[in-house]
Amino acid sequence: MHWMTIFVILNLQVPVWGNNIIVILVDDLDLTLEGMQPLQNTQNLIGQQGATYDNCFVASPICCPNRASILTGRYQHNHNTVNNSISGGCNSPQWQRYSEGKTFAAILKKKMGYTTFYAGKYLNEYGSRAAGGPQHVPPGWDWWYGLVGNSKYFDYSLSVNGTARTYGHTPNQYLTDVILEFQSLEYYRKLLNVLQKQMALSFINTRSANSVPFLMVLAPPAPHEPWTPAARHNDRYKNQKAKRTPNFNTQSQFDKHWLVRMGPSPLPNNVLPTLDDIYRRRWETLLAVDELVVGVYTALRNTRLLNDTYVIFTSDNGYHIGQFSMPMDKRQPYETDIRVPLLIRGPGITPGSRVKAPVTSVDLFSTILEMGGTEAISDGTSMLNKNISEDRSVLIEYRGEHSIGTPNSGCPTDDDVHLSHCDKKYECKCQDSTNNTYACVRRFSEKNNNIFCVFEDATKYVEAYDLNADPFQMNNIAYSMHKGKRYRFRKRLKELVKCEGVDCVRTHR
Numbered sequence: 001m002h003w004m005t006i007f008v009i010l011n012l013q014v015p016v017w018g019n020n021i022i023v024i025l026v027d028d029l030d031l032t033l034e035g036m037q038p039l040q041n042t043q044n045l046i047g048q049q050g051a052t053y054d055n056c057f058v059a060s061p062i063c064c065p066n067r068a069s070i071l072t073g074r075y076q077h078n079h080n081t082v083n084n085s086i087s088g089g090c091n092s093p094q095w096q097r098y099s100e101g102k103t104f105a106a107i108l109k110k111k112m113g114y115t116t117f118y119a120g121k122y123l124n125e126y127g128s129r130a131a132g133g134p135q136h137v138p139p140g141w142d143w144w145y146g147l148v149g150n151s152k153y154f155d156y157s158l159s160v161n162g163t164a165r166t167y168g169h170t171p172n173q174y175l176t177d178v179i180l181e182f183q184s185l186e187y188y189r190k191l192l193n194v195l196q197k198q199m200a201l202s203f204i205n206t207r208s209a210n211s212v213p214f215l216m217v218l219a220p221p222a223p224h225e226p227w228t229p230a231a232r233h234n235d236r237y238k239n240q241k242a243k244r245t246p247n248f249n250t251q252s253q254f255d256k257h258w259l260v261r262m263g264p265s266p267l268p269n270n271v272l273p274t275l276d277d278i279y280r281r282r283w284e285t286l287l288a289v290d291e292l293v294v295g296v297y298t299a300l301r302n303t304r305l306l307n308d309t310y311v312i313f314t315s316d317n318g319y320h321i322g323q324f325s326m327p328m329d330k331r332q333p334y335e336t337d338i339r340v341p342l343l344i345r346g347p348g349i350t351p352g353s354r355v356k357a358p359v360t361s362v363d364l365f366s367t368i369l370e371m372g373g374t375e376a377i378s379d380g381t382s383m384l385n386k387n388i389s390e391d392r393s394v395l396i397e398y399r400g401e402h403s404i405g406t407p408n409s410g411c412p413t414d415d416d417v418h419l420s421h422c423d424k425k426y427e428c429k430c431q432d433s434t435n436n437t438y439a440c441v442r443r444f445s446e447k448n449n450n451i452f453c454v455f456e457d458a459t460k461y462v463e464a465y466d467l468n469a470d471p472f473q474m475n476n477i478a479y480s481m482h483k484g485k486r487y488r489f490r491k492r493l494k495e496l497v498k499c500e501g502v503d504c505v506r507t508h509r
């Protein structure tokens with residue numbers, strides 16, 4: 001390992017660095033189905049040595065819209081990326097024109113002179129021809145290894161600073177591992193160069209320690225479909241079954257919105273082994289992520305950057321497997337899908353702390369900017385702010401997707417293009433539809449723990465749950481709750497779906 005030599009050389013010098021920031025953003029990782037279980041090192045090295053956020057919610061339970069929220073600190077109704085298609089704003093010309101120049105990377109680069117680095121999945125439509133192809137390198141990024149398209153483990157292309165490079169399916173082309181290689185080899189090699197220059201400079205200029213801090217985003221594909229573990233992790237969880245939560249594979253729940261009610265509920269027994277298989281393979285893909293976290297941690301320790309570096313670990317959205325007899329996906333307003341893990345370590349963060357205050361993906365933007373010593377208006381609040389309210393109501397928005405083209409899944413629903421994600425493998429249970437469109441207010445405080453959602457379907461269906469009394473959301477109380485209470489929820493929701501900037505921040509409290 002000749003990299004060890006690099007680390008040894010680096011160890012001779014103890015530079016005064018600014019705060020570096022590393023964001024590890026995984027794809028589709030749940031919190032409620034114990035998705036953190038395979039990530040033991042991640043829990044220890046980031047969570048135990050930093051803060052674990054127990055109540056982090058997404059702005060939208062779907063990849064592209066929530067990634068856009070993370071990057072810009074804006075809710076879906078403000079960044080206008082409403083689904084995973086270019087026509088829905090995903091990496092669209094409009095996104096590139098109005099939002100992409102205002103991401104936390106662009107700001108840290110422009111205002112604070114950060115060196116920036118991105119490796120892995122960006123936005124689902126990244127690299128497509130209609131969006132400028134892989135030549136398009138989003139503003140703000142110096143080192144760019146953006147994955148073309150949606151998550152994949154093998155046989156993918158990366159845009160390497162604007163030039164497509166294709167990868168095959170030999171074991172060393174496993175994307176999570178490739179991301180780890182990039183950060184350890186190329187980045188630290190560059191750091192060494194910077195450092196050598198600084199060493200030289202310091203002869204001349206004793207106070208040249210104006211070193212360049214870095215921002216790095218590492219976005220592995222795990223545990224997204226097609227759930228391909230690294231060969232070394234195959235069958236590691238062979239006997240693991242999908243979690244049989246109390247809401248797993250329930251009978252028809254007549255108090256849920258129509259898509260869930262559509263059935264079949266429960267799913268027939270022959271579908272369950274497939275769900276078990278998905279569950280365990282997701283876990284197996286996460287083992288390479290856990291190794292990536294160890295790799296990053298070790299590199300930081302060996303370069304003595306650990307004390308000056310924030311490391312954030314989170315996911316773009318949650319996931320369900322079998323809850324309310326929905327086979328497997330996100331896109332639903334339930335805890336499985338809207339709750340994500342969030343761990344942060346770094347300067348000033350008390351090791352082992354647990355944060356109960358509810359936070360949202362839109363808060364990450366302000367948080368990252370504060371870590372970098374700057375700020376900008378967004379729809380969220382920095383989590384480093386000790387005054388962050390313990391009683392907040394955050395917004396969750398989702399725009400249902402229809403089928404792209406004419407579906408030929410062989411399901412009876414094939415003539416209805418409003419439905420999508422229907423699959424024979426799951427008894428033709430459809431997982432999305434145009435009117436699976438909703439907005440929810442999610443409140444959490446010492447006393448309150450509830451959600452109130454309104455669907456944009458013909459009946460304006462409402463679902464509400466008291467999660468203190470009913471953590472598995474078995475009992476929709478929308479139509480039985482006190483009128484005054486329902487009125488207050490509706491009012492708050494109405495404000496949130498229109499809010500912008502400081503307005504949102506105020507309405508959260």
Ligand SMILES: *[C@@H]1O[C@H](CO)[C@@H](O)[C@H](O)[C@H]1NC(C)=O
Binds near residue numbers: 190
């Ligand atoms: C990508 O661009 C950065 C910044 O200009 C540069 O330092 C790095 O060497 C480039 N990487 C490759 C593989 O060309």
Ligand SMILES: *[C@@H]1O[C@H](CO)[C@@H](O)[C@H](O)[C@H]1NC(C)=O
Binds near residue numbers: 304307
């Ligand atoms: C990092 O901080 C810890 C705790 O404050 C301290 O014990 C350690 O020596 C520091 N390490 C470096 C490399 O500065």
Ligand SMILES: *[C@@H]1O[C@H](CO)[C@@H](O)[C@H](O)[C@H]1NC(C)=O
Binds near residue numbers: 088
């Ligand atoms: C995505 O959103 C756009 C804009 O609302 C819409 O035209 C498009 O059909 C949507 N795509 C899907 C797959 O639903």
